[in-house]
Amino acid sequence: MGQFPETRVSLILRLSESADVEAWEEFAAVYLPALYRLAIAKGLNSSDAEDVTQDILLAVAGAVRRWRPDSHQARFRTWLCAIARNVIADYFAQSAVRKGTYSVSDSALERICCDHSTISHDQFDTEYYRAVFQLAAKRVQHRVTGNSWIAFHATTVDQSPIESVAMRLGMRPGSVYVARCRVLKLLREEARRIDAGLSGELPRIEQIRESEQRP
Amino acid sequence: MKELSNKKNCPDSAQLLSCLSVLCDECDSTTLEHLECCDACRETLAELAGPQHAWLMVLESLSTSHAPDLSRLSHSVLALSDAQESGCLATADDSLAAHEIQQLRALMSAPSHPELLGRIARYEIEQLVGRGGMGLVFRGHDTELHRVVAVKTLGLHLVPMGAARERFIREARACAGLSHPHIVPMYDVITDGPIPALVMQYIAGPTLEDFIRAHGPLAWQQALNLAIQLADALSAAHAHGLVHRDIKPGNVMLEADASRALLLDFGLVRILDDATLTRSGILAGTPQFMSPEQARGDAVDERSDLFSLGSLIYYMVCGHSPFRGDQPMAILNRICHQAHRPMHNVQPEVPLELSQVVDHLLAKRAKHRVQSAREVRDRLTELARSPRRLLGSAHRRARQRAARTVVICSFVIAGLVWFGSVDPWRTSEPNQRSSQWESPTSTSAAQRTAPKSVANELSQSLSGKDGWVESSLADLAVHSGNVNTELMDAIRSLDHLESSLGRPVSFSLSISDTFELLRIDVSDLRNSVGQFERKLELRESEGDSR
Numbered sequence: 001m002g003q004f005p006e007t008r009v010s011l012i013l014r015l016s017e018s019a020d021v022e023a024w025e026e027f028a029a030v031y032l033p034a035l036y037r038l039a040i041a042k043g044l045n046s047s048d049a050e051d052v053t054q055d056i057l058l059a060v061a062g063a064v065r066r067w068r069p070d071s072h073q074a075r076f077r078t079w080l081c082a083i084a085r086n087v088i089a090d091y092f093a094q095s096a097v098r099k100g101t102y103s104v105s106d107s108a109l110e111r112i113c114c115d116h117s118t119i120s121h122d123q124f125d126t127e128y129y130r131a132v133f134q135l136a137a138k139r140v141q142h143r144v145t146g147n148s149w150i151a152f153h154a155t156t157v158d159q160s161p162i163e164s165v166a167m168r169l170g171m172r173p174g175s176v177y178v179a180r181c182r183v184l185k186l187l188r189e190e191a192r193r194i195d196a197g198l199s200g201e202l203p204r205i206e207q208i209r210e211s212e213q214r215p
Numbered sequence: 216m217k218e219l220s221n222k223k224n225c226p227d228s229a230q231l232l233s234c235l236s237v238l239c240d241e242c243d244s245t246t247l248e249h250l251e252c253c254d255a256c257r258e259t260l261a262e263l264a265g266p267q268h269a270w271l272m273v274l275e276s277l278s279t280s281h282a283p284d285l286s287r288l289s290h291s292v293l294a295l296s297d298a299q300e301s302g303c304l305a306t307a308d309d310s311l312a313a314h315e316i317q318q319l320r321a322l323m324s325a326p327s328h329p330e331l332l333g334r335i336a337r338y339e340i341e342q343l344v345g346r347g348g349m350g351l352v353f354r355g356h357d358t359e360l361h362r363v364v365a366v367k368t369l370g371l372h373l374v375p376m377g378a379a380r381e382r383f384i385r386e387a388r389a390c391a392g393l394s395h396p397h398i399v400p401m402y403d404v405i406t407d408g409p410i411p412a413l414v415m416q417y418i419a420g421p422t423l424e425d426f427i428r429a430h431g432p433l434a435w436q437q438a439l440n441l442a443i444q445l446a447d448a449l450s451a452a453h454a455h456g457l458v459h460r461d462i463k464p465g466n467v468m469l470e471a472d473a474s475r476a477l478l479l480d481f482g483l484v485r486i487l488d489d490a491t492l493t494r495s496g497i498l499a500g501t502p503q504f505m506s507p508e509q510a511r512g513d514a515v516d517e518r519s520d521l522f523s524l525g526s527l528i529y530y531m532v533c534g535h536s537p538f539r540g541d542q543p544m545a546i547l548n549r550i551c552h553q554a555h556r557p558m559h560n561v562q563p564e565v566p567l568e569l570s571q572v573v574d575h576l577l578a579k580r581a582k583h584r585v586q587s588a589r590e591v592r593d594r595l596t597e598l599a600r601s602p603r604r605l606l607g608s609a610h611r612r613a614r615q616r617a618a619r620t621v622v623i624c625s626f627v628i629a630g631l632v633w634f635g636s637v638d639p640w641r642t643s644e645p646n647q648r649s650s651q652w653e654s655p656t657s658t659s660a661a662q663r664t665a666p667k668s669v670a671n672e673l674s675q676s677l678s679g680k681d682g683w684v685e686s687s688l689a690d691l692a693v694h695s696g697n698v699n700t701e702l703m704d705a706i707r708s709l710d711h712l713e714s715s716l717g718r719p720v721s722f723s724l725s726i727s728d729t730f731e732l733l734r735i736d737v738s739d740l741r742n743s744v745g746q747f748e749r750k751l752e753l754r755e756s757e758g759d760s761r
Contacts, residue, residue, distance in 0.1 A: 033282035133276035174247025181264035
């Protein structure tokens with residue numbers, strides 16, 4: 001990023017298109033937490049992780065906000081991952097310089113340098129899908145009726161026994177079974193919708209995970 | 216066992232699937248009862264909802280702690296990328312800015328991060344985001360309060376010294392004391408380092424100037440809405456004894472959808488005055504939004520801001536300021552002596568009432584203006600509240616009335632202009648004056664020498680409406696060499712007219728597109744005073760007769 005970016009048509013023009021803002025919000029809602037956690041996983045503290053996340057998104061923001069679902073998304077994700085890698089690498093290089101700790105023999109530094117350059121697409125995808133599901137959960141939670149969400153969360157995430165949850169919620173166990181399955185189905189549908197919106201291709205979410213599950 | 220025993224009663228997968236449908240409120244109790252005792256059906260149901268790995272993935276995703284709320288980050292990325300892309304940014308070929316930055320960098324403390332430009336006091340300077348009349352504007356980061364700020368540096372030649380410095384600090388303090396939703400908050404003033412600077416809230420939006428340049432004039436309703444906000448801001452500042460002195464579109468920040476405006480740079484012009492006037496005698500920047508008293512260099516008070524506000528409203532609605540010219544001196548002259556063309560003439564859909572408020576604000580003499588920002592705000596608010604239909608019909612009525620107006624009285628302005636005759640304002644009753652229009656004309660020297668270029672240039676530079684070209688004395692003055700002096704005399708005598716009528720008037724000239732007829736509209740704030748038509752005999756210069 002140069003200090004003096006070229007003058008281009010103002011984005012404000014495009015901001016007035018609400019579709020664009022929506023697309024951006026969806027984009028940010030998924031990629032911000034994904035990148036943030038990626039940075040945390042690389043050993044950054046929370047405020048540095050925020051900075052790095054901001055830098056990454058800023059680096060791609062122009063393209064991101066012009067972005068519309070199309071068939072080139074695989075390349076986009078790869079590209080984003082490459083930028084993330086560079087920004088994080090820069091961060092380590094600069095913080096080393098800043099702290100004056102750089103020396104050739106510094107093995108810790110070497111390790112870090114090697115480590116951060118190995119952000120794999122798998123790592124990135126893992127964080128991506130995690131964020132997709134978390135966003136989906138946030139939305140589905142408000143969409144389902146009655147105690148369905150609690151029933152789902154308690155039995156699936158907290159892994160409480162069905163009977164005790166049913167008793168606590170004053171539901172019959174059969175209803176709890178149905179409720180949790182219903183919520184999961186909704187979650188998958190929502191996640192698929194988000195993923196399709198972000199990648200513009202048929203969702204591969206579970207295919208990828210499937211291959212991960214069967215090493 | 217169970218599988219066997221229940222096999223017959225097991226619902227088929229279609230039945231189970233219907234349980235999962237959102238449309239089905241509650242499964243029938245037989246199915247629920249069955250699910251409670253049949254493992255196989257429970258498994259089928261779960262499989263129908265999602266395969267095993269989907270359950271695992273949801274479990275894994277939802278049991279991972281959420282990232283902290285990053286929506287703030289999302290907004291800042293949005294804002295920053297906007298700022299990067301908006302046309303108001305300095306460009307790579309802005310070599311002057313590059314040069315200034317180099318100068319500034321030498322004075323800044325070393326940055327803590329190689330990508331930053333440097334550091335001024337506790338502010339990390341990140342990026343150039345604009346250029347103001349007094350120096351460069353940077354996006355910065357407050358290292359103590361951890362917030363994004365705008366750091367406005369003062370050009371090194373503007374560094375206030377001595378008493379001026381005291382005043383700079385005092386005024387900045389007064390501004391910092393202003394808290395108003397439509398005034399950009401001032402956070403800090405830096406005077407003790409090598410680079411004096413003002414630190415204020417960072418607003419990513421465009422300035423009103425940029426916005427109108429990009430989108431053209433605003434709808435009058437939107438302009439009215441912004442005008443109310445700005446009048447409110449002014450009334451708050453005036454109550455603190457602060458006069459803005461430099462209200463112009465470049466000093467109004469807009470939020471992205473242009474529904475909210477924030478006023479920038481309170482009282483800073485005074486600081487600039489101190490520094491620049493003593494040096495060069497000429498203020499940098501455009502004087503288009505100055506008040507007449509400012510243009511003359513007289514003392515200004517709150518009412519000067521109101522004049523500028525009037526110009527600003529005019530600018531929002533018409534897309535240009537009421538007083539235009541190529542040279543600053545021409546603009547200043549018009550501001551002081553020439554009546555503007557009424558707003559509803561430029562934009563016919565503008566309600567007469569709004570146009571009149573602006574006329575009232577643009578009165579040449581402070582005492583003829585609306586007297587307080589609060590009053591302006593109240594009048595505008597009242598306007599905004601009246602139903603649009605009412606405004607529209609009132610407007611139409613007024614126009615019909617104006618159209619029906621026969622010559623009520625007439626001013627021998629043309630006589631003055633083209634015949635160089637006596638001051639007409641001292642002459643007799645309107646009816647008597649009107650007779651002068653019928654009197655046969657004699658051709659004056661000025662008329663004979665009115666250069667050929669008048670007609671040509673006017674027709675090129677002014678757009679015709681219904682066969683009429685709206686013009687003005689000053690347009691004529693600018694375009695016609697020899698007539699110039701007489702025209703300027705005429706303009707000056709408008710002041711006499713105002714005095715004799717005891718109220719401000721505005722008037723506009725129209726010339727038919729064949730350049731054969733001259734029409735003069737004279738109006739005071741409320742009414743059209745008169746409308747005249749006159750046959751013109753604009754002669755081509757040097758014997759080129761028509």
